[in-house]
């Protein structure tokens with residue numbers, strides 16, 4: 248019997264990359280998945296593949312708009328009246344991410360798209376999970392949420408540190424309600440977000456990175472852990488870590 252049969256899982260950023268892989272993996276383990284992102288065509292494509300053997304529903308929304316987030320919450324309430332798992336994964340980066348080019352609009356995109364939208368999604372998930380006295384939230388932060396580095400840009404780093412803090416704070420307050428929060432910190436993953444790097448990332452470099460399916464499998468594993476344990480924080484990085492490799496070639 249699939250371990251997540253009967254579970255309702257909401258995956259944000261489900262139209263591509265890590266979210267797509269998480270939705271596929273959770274559905275393969277028996278969960279009914281709700282797919283959210285801004286582009287209905289991408290979500291429909293993932294849903295079509297899942298619905299060959301499992302169950303997926305498409306609920307498009309721009310998560311930076313709290314009214315649209317609330318509308319997804321109403322859809323979940325009316326259709327299922329429960330929520331077991333939230334994969335709080337959607338995120339963005341921009342080409343002009345460094346201080347020499349950053350604008351207030353760019354800052355809004357990064358903070359709203361990586362932090363505020365994720366906070367809104369938690370406000371939708373918690374009432375279901377409190378009522379059930381059970382629930383799991385897995386947030387995709389980043390290594391940039393723990394380690395301050397240059398590649399991702401300072402505002403993305405700021406937002407992802409916020410995600411890490413949010414997840415630990417959730418456990419501190421909601422553990423008494425049987426709610427578990429895991430913050431997932433990937434290193435470089437070969438997904439479309441890399442297309443926003445100021446310097447193009449060639450295919451042979453992407454091939455050595457973590458792959459989306461690696462993340463999907465990890466998220467499925469976390470979702471299958473028994474209710475009495477929480478994986479507070481988990482890192483997943485490429486073996487050929489470009490940050491480490493660069494440091495090996497430096498001389499002090």
Ligand SMILES: NC(=O)c1ccc[n+]([C@@H]2O[C@H](COP(=O)([O-])OP(=O)(O)OC[C@H]3O[C@@H](n4cnc5c(N)ncnc54)[C@H](OP(=O)(O)O)[C@@H]3O)[C@@H](O)[C@H]2O)c1
Pocket residue numbers: 259260261262263264265266283284285286289308309310311336337338339360364387388389390432433434435436437438439440441
């Ligand atoms: N790839 C990496 O190296 C890496 C490393 C560390 C952390 N991460 C994080 O991993 C998460 C997933 O990213 P990814 O790498 O899988 O890249 P991706 O393929 O670009 O996925 C991001 C998804 O989020 C959705 N999204 C963005 N803004 C949204 C919004 N306002 N409302 C709803 N959906 C939105 C996008 O779909 P639409 O554009 O259709 O809305 C897209 O499907 C992000 O939080 C990212 O920061 C990635």
